[in-house]
Amino acid sequence: MNQPGMDKFRENLRNIKGSFAASLLRTKRPISGRSRAAVMLNNFFLHIQGVRTNVNTLRPAYTFGLGLVSLFLLFFTTVSGILLMIYYNPSTGDAYNSVKDITYVVFAGRLMRNMHKWAGEGMIIFVMLHMARVFYTGSYSRPREFNWLVGIMLLTLTFVLNLSGYMLPWDQLSYWALVIVSNIIQSSKELTDALGITPYFDIGGMAKEFFLGGTVPGKATLIRVYFLHIMLLPILLFIFLGVHFWRIRKDGGLSRPAGAVEKSVFSWPDLLRAEAAVFMLCLAGVLVYSFYVDAPLREMANPLIPENPAKAPWYFLGLQEMVSYSAFTGGIAAPALAILGLALIPYLDREEGHAGVWFSGRQGMITALQSLLAGAVVLAGLLAFVIRFGWFRNWWPDVPQILIIMVNPAGIWVAFVALWSLRVIKKTGSTRMGAIALFTMFLVSYVMFTYVGTELRGPNWEFYWMKSRWPVH
Amino acid sequence: MDDKTGDKDGITRRGFLGTASLWAVVLSSLTLLAGIFRMSKADVYYEKSRRFKIGRPENFPVGTVKKLDDKRVFIFSDNDGLYAVSSVCTHLGCIVNAVDWGFMCPCHGSKFNRDGRVISGPAPRNLPWFRITRHIDGNLVVDAGREIKTGTKFKV
Numbered sequence: 228m229n230q231p232g233m234d235k236f237r238e239n240l241r242n243i244k245g246s247f248a249a250s251l252l253r254t255k256r257p258i259s260g261r262s263r264a265a266v267m268l269n270n271f272f273l274h275i276q277g278v279r280t281n282v283n284t285l286r287p288a289y290t291f292g293l294g295l296v297s298l299f300l301l302f303f304t305t306v307s308g309i310l311l312m313i314y315y316n317p318s319t320g321d322a323y324n325s326v327k328d329i330t331y332v333v334f335a336g337r338l339m340r341n342m343h344k345w346a347g348e349g350m351i352i353f354v355m356l357h358m359a360r361v362f363y364t365g366s367y368s369r370p371r372e373f374n375w376l377v378g379i380m381l382l383t384l385t386f387v388l389n390l391s392g393y394m395l396p397w398d399q400l401s402y403w404a405l406v407i408v409s410n411i412i413q414s415s416k417e418l419t420d421a422l423g424i425t426p427y428f429d430i431g432g433m434a435k436e437f438f439l440g441g442t443v444p445g446k447a448t449l450i451r452v453y454f455l456h457i458m459l460l461p462i463l464l465f466i467f468l469g470v471h472f473w474r475i476r477k478d479g480g481l482s483r484p485a486g487a488v489e490k491s492v493f494s495w496p497d498l499l500r501a502e503a504a505v506f507m508l509c510l511a512g513v514l515v516y517s518f519y520v521d522a523p524l525r526e527m528a529n530p531l532i533p534e535n536p537a538k539a540p541w542y543f544l545g546l547q548e549m550v551s552y553s554a555f556t557g558g559i560a561a562p563a564l565a566i567l568g569l570a571l572i573p574y575l576d577r578e579e580g581h582a583g584v585w586f587s588g589r590q591g592m593i594t595a596l597q598s599l600l601a602g603a604v605v606l607a608g609l610l611a612f613v614i615r616f617g618w619f620r621n622w623w624p625d626v627p628q629i630l631i632i633m634v635n636p637a638g639i640w641v642a643f644v645a646l647w648s649l650r651v652i653k654k655t656g657s658t659r660m661g662a663i664a665l666f667t668m669f670l671v672s673y674v675m676f677t678y679v680g681t682e683l684r685g686p687n688w689e690f691y692w693m694k695s696r697w698p699v700h
Numbered sequence: 701m702d703d704k705t706g707d708k709d710g711i712t713r714r715g716f717l718g719t720a721s722l723w724a725v726v727l728s729s730l731t732l733l734a735g736i737f738r739m740s741k742a743d744v745y746y747e748k749s750r751r752f753k754i755g756r757p758e759n760f761p762v763g764t765v766k767k768l769d770d771k772r773v774f775i776f777s778d779n780d781g782l783y784a785v786s787s788v789c790t791h792l793g794c795i796v797n798a799v800d801w802g803f804m805c806p807c808h809g810s811k812f813n814r815d816g817r818v819i820s821g822p823a824p825r826n827l828p829w830f831r832i833t834r835h836i837d838g839n840l841v842v843d844a845g846r847e848i849k850t851g852t853k854f855k856v
Contacts (some may be wrong), residue, residue: 361813403794407807410793417824442791447746531769533794535806551808551822554791621820628824687809688822 263493268330273499279491280498283483283583289364290481292359292505299509300346300353301468305505307343308457308599310337317453319446322397325526330524341517347389349513349544355673360510362572362666364596365581365659366482372573374474379570381466384464386542390605391456393540397449402528403537405444405452405616409435409584411539411550414558472495509658545673549637551688552618555574556637564641565672568665576658591663594651598664609636610679614690644668745791750845756838757782757856765798773830773842774798781853784830785816786841791823803827826850 239246249255253269255262264278283289329336339446361367367375390408394401399433416431421566425432440447471533492498525534541549549557581587587596613636619626644665652661685691686698751798752771755818764777767787772795774785787803789796794807802819803812817826828847832854835841840854 403807406793410791420825437737437741441745441747442750445747447742452757531795533806537794537807550793553825554822617820620818620822624819687804687806689809 231275236332254407257495260493263495267494273495274499275476276494277476278494279482280494281480281483282490282492283487283607284481285492285501286498290360291356292501293353293360295502295505296509297350297357298468299506300350300513301464303346303513304350305461307339307346310339311343312457317395317449319397319449319528322395322449326396326398330521336523337516338517340658341520341522342513343392344522345516345520346513347392348542350385351389354382355634355670358382359666359670363586363591363663364482364583365587366580366583368482368579369573369574369577371474371478371582374471374478375573376570377471379465379566380584381464381471381643384460384467388456388460388464389542390540391452391460394449394452394646395456396524396529397416398521399528399532399534402444402530403534404539405448406533407537407539407547408543409439409444409448410554411543411546411558412438414550414554417554418632421627421632482582485580487583516551531565535686536688538684540670541677541681544684545676546680548676548680550683552635552637553632555632556635561637561641565669570670572666573663576662578657578659581659586663587659590655590657591660594655594660595667598647598651598667599671601647602644602668603675604674606640606672609640610675612636614683640672644672701713706730707794714788738822751841751843753835753839753841754784757834758855759838760840769797771842771844773844774803775842778853781855782840783830783845786828786830786844788827790818790825790827791821796827817850 252266256264257263257266265272267276267278309458311329314325314329314336316322326340329340331337333339349594361378363377390404394405413431413435415434416429419425419431436442438448438451439445440451538544546557546562549561551557581591586592618635619631647668648661648665649665652658655661682694683690683692684697685694691697701830707850733823742816748770749823751837753770754760754775760775760777760782762777762779764775768775768776769787772787774787776783776785785796785803789805789810790808791808791810794805795809796803796805796812802814803816805811805821805823808822810823812827815826816829818824829852830842831846831848833841833843
């Protein structure tokens with residue numbers, strides 16, 4: 228048996244595990260500082276992250292892993308979404324039945340659909356929480372202003388992706404949400420109507436027909452929404468996500484207190500271990516939630532029987548509540564001002580030295596608390612007033628619409644937030660404090676408007692304390 | 701005298717061509733973008749025609765209130781004639797219900813009187829009235845694409 232060829236073969240066979248690992252990792256076992264650095268640099272998936280990680284980045288109470296959670300939720304929606312695409316059929320005749328098959332027939336279909344739905348809606352919550360973390364730790368300040376803008380883009384895309392997915396089952400919820408949304412898109416018509424120029428320049432109607440591919444939601448709409456959901460918006464999301472991560476590295480990693488000692492550890496294994504832990508927690512959370520809570524599926528879409536109340540998905544109900552005061556203000560002016568305000572924050576507050584500390588210290592915490600209280604009280608008062616006494620149209624039925632567009636609860640609230648923030652800047656002499664006031668009130672309004680629209684509005688968009696008190700019909 | 705291509709402001713031939721080509725890039729990109737949007741705007745609507753026949757006038761005796769759900773109109777008939785009122789709420793496009801004092805939207809509670817004028821609620825405009833004509837075959841035709849002044853009735 229003295230055959231050199233066979234010896235070599237046996238030797239290679241015995242060593243296959245080691246040689247494959249070496250070819251995969253392009254490096255030795257990561258046990259020394261040098262090899263730990265090499266493994267991060269030499270791996271496509273790991274080189275996005277630094278060789279060393281600042282200890283502040285690894286403090287759970289600094290980031291709460293919120294950005295990571297958003298990323299992992301996106302990963303779950305992507306995987307489950309690809310699987311759902313095997314069975315889903317985007318035509319008005321078959322969409323509903325294919326979703327029904329996925330839910331009731333396909334192996335693990337219900338779990339995948341639930342995961343897709345809940346991970347997607349979870350992204351809304353966690354992306355917003357991540358934004359709040361970034362904001363309150365002052366991490367938008369120089370040189371991270373642009374990444375804040377990319378983040379706002381990602382938040383917007385998260386909203387629109389969720390919304391487009393909501394339309395796809397083509398059940399009653401989808402259809403009537405589509406009606407509501409297409410009319411929110413149309414809402415500049417309220418203004419052109421009030422000015423009397425709609426017959427000549429109907430930009431709202433044009434936008435609506437552009438989106439629907441017709442005058443009413445139909446088969447052209449479904450294929451458009453499907454294309455947006457699986458193609459255009461995901462591509463945009465992943466591009467912006469790439470830019471977002473790239474800028475984190477280029478801007479010097481995660482923010483940290485200016486004066487702190489620069490202590491760092493090797494990313495392998497400390498950072499990767501922390502990330503893996505967050506991943507497992509996320510997966511467990513989504514799986515358990517999706518196992519017990521089913522994504523809703525109503526009757527097949529019927530254009531002749533409106534849902535009552537007809538509601539947009541919950542994350543847009545704050546918008547719908549404002550639209551019920553004035554379509555133009557609630558559907559266009561207020562959200563545009565909100566996004567513009569958020570986007571301008573890093574350019575209007577250029578104070579240095581606030582990064583890395585929650586609320587930038589005691590004064591910021593007090594400002595945030597004051598804004599939270601004042602905002603909640605004023606907005607609750609405003610909402611209670613509108614619910615109890617109505618608005619101009621209830622007092623003077625013949626009031627011109629233009630007056631309602633100019634003076635309505637949503638507009639008054641936006642003006643209050645702006646004035647309050649300016650007052651804080653004046654009082655404290657700090658633009659950072661003004662930004663904290665503005666952002667806190669933005670969060671307050673998102674939560675409160677959404678709560679009112681979701682929980683307190685029943686049939687005919689009337690006020691009810693509880694869903695159980697809705698009249699039966 | 702050396703630089704025959706330049707004037708007093710210092711526009712050189714090279715500079716002019718450079719600026720011009722830059723603007724050519726910008727303009728052609730914008731045109732392309734406009735074309736992309738124009739292509740995405742549907743030219744074919746897979747919908748029923750907005751003009752439709754509703755039958756002969758004899759089918760609408762005085763006092764008739766008919767809700768044509770799939771056409772999204774109400775047809776009324778009174779002593780002054782026939783008229784068609786849109787059943788699409790002008791607020792968010794839900795279908796309104798006829799009640800004894802007018803119309804009521806189930807989505808956001810807009811109320812309209814019997815002529816379709818807004819009484820209360822978030823609706824920004826009155827329910828439009830549509831033109832009714834008589835086809836050559838004797839059938840009545842409603843054109844939901846043509847709004848007419850509220851109160852204009854079709855004399856049979």
